[in-house]
Amino acid sequence: MTVMEQRGAYRPSPPPAWQPRTDPTPLLPDAAPYRVLGTEAAAKADPELLRRLYAQLVRGRRYNAQATALTKQGRLAVYPSSTGQEACEVAAALALADRDWLFPSYRDTLAAVVRGVDPVEALTLLRGDWHTGYDPYAHRVAPLCTPLATQLPHAVGLAHAARLKGDDVVALAIVGDGGTSEGDFHEALNFAAVWQAPVVFLVQNNGFAISVPLAKQTAAPSLAHKAVGYGMPGRLVDGNDAAAVHEVLTDAVQHARVGGGPTLVEAVTYRVEAHTNADDDKRYRADSEVDAWRDHDPIALMERELTERGWLDEAGVRAAREDAEALAADLRARLNQDPELDPMDLFAHVYAQPMPQLREQRAQLRAELEAGQEGEPR
Known part of the structure; x- marks a missing residue:
């Protein structure tokens, strides 16, 4: 082997008979984000659907404002607001059938609420009261995922298992642009494409992974272009256009349901408020940038x-x-009501069958609580 080969400069040509497995052209996203509102396509839209989307957008904005206020009042430990991103949240929930599954990230409590989860239960995790706060099976909403992108392989696994069982189920997994830099994102898309699993990946590209802008995460033309490398179609949509996001996601869900495999959808939107109440967004972006996006508000x-x-x-x-x-x-x-918490709930719903160590810890805590009660003055 020559020195050039050892240094990696050697690039052997493929055999003459080599051909790409798939023509990548149909997989490529549009050059610009797809839009409905403000275009001729809006005239063909269903007025009832648009009114439903509008009502949910208004509810979502008020929900975000109230949750943010409750955080400032100490009623929530933290709240990652989705203000400005409501179109993605609402459209994702409404694009699914009742039998489908939603796999949200930590910022997607609004999507869970639109899906039917009680708003208080959706916020219980962020209050620190419960592991999840709601029954995932009741509304087919997986637990809110705080680690970046780890919900994506879970979505693929559920969708693949459902197909093996013959169930007509699609999983829709939501992730932020920061999550696309995680290894779980790669693994999930690769598995989904190889298995042709009925999964839709929705990337809410809100411009920042906390304070890191998208340009410092990837040099790809768009995040939707990443789909081609895995062998699945990529779609690029205006994430503040609720009608467009709903249409694109509905098409992707139907494509998956009939055996067409996964789709990667990038919704270009913007996080109007800070990452969480613990973040000072003025350190990494100008007010003028935020104001420009307010002019493209999904409700307006x-x-x-x-x-x-x-x-x-x-x-x-x-x-x-x-x-x-x-x-x-x-x-x-x-x-605003103080919750009634039972310390023994720490051990509930951790495992289907509690492990010996968990049973031992549970017994130890119960003994300590009972000893403390006996020692209280009467």
């Missing part, structure tokens, strides 16, 4: 489209806002 885009087409009047706007206020009032009232 939808409301403008509906009113201009005569599909929404003042009464409809008022009804959506009143419903959102009712949601906030209920959330505020219930989270």
Whole structure:
């Protein structure tokens, strides 16, 4: 072997008979994010669907504002807001059938709520009261995932298992742009494509992985382009256009359901608020950048489209806002109540069959609690 070969500069040519397994052209995303609102495609949209999306966007914005306020009041330990990203959250939940599964990240409590999870239960993990806070099987929503991208292989495994059983189930997994830099992202997409698992991967590209901008994470033309390397289609969509996101995700879910395999969808959006209440976003981005994205607000885009087409009047706007206020009032009232916690719940639902070490720890804690009660003054 020559010195050049040892240094890695040697690049042997493939055999003459080599051909790519798949023509990559159909897998490539559009050059620009797909849009519906403000285009001719909006005229063909279902007015009832758009009104439903609008109502959920308004509820979602109020939900985010209330959860943020409760965090400042000490009722939540932390809250990663999805303000500005509501279109992705709402569309992801509404694109699924009841039998499908949603695999959210820590920022996707709104998607879980739209899916039917009680708002208080959706926030219980962020309050520090329970491991999850809700029954994943009741609404087919996997536990909120705090580690980056680890929910993606779980989604692939569930979808692959469902197909082996003959169940007509699709899994939709949500991840942020920062999560695409994790090894779990690669492993999940590779497994999904090889197995042709019925999975949809939704990347909410909100511009930052905490304080790290996308340009410092990847040099790819778009995150949707990464799909081609795994052998699946990539779709690029305006993440603030709820109608467009819903259409793209619905198509991807149907594609997976009929055996077409996985799809990677990149929704270009923006995180208007800080990463969490523990983050100072002014250290890494300018107010002018945030203000520019406020001009592309998902609620304003939808409301403008509906009113201009005569599909929404003042009464409809008022009804959506009143419903959102009712949601906030209920959330505020219930989270302002001090929870009744049982220390023994630490050991509940950890394993289907508790391990010997867990049983030993449970017995030790029970003995300590009983000893403490006996020592209390009467």
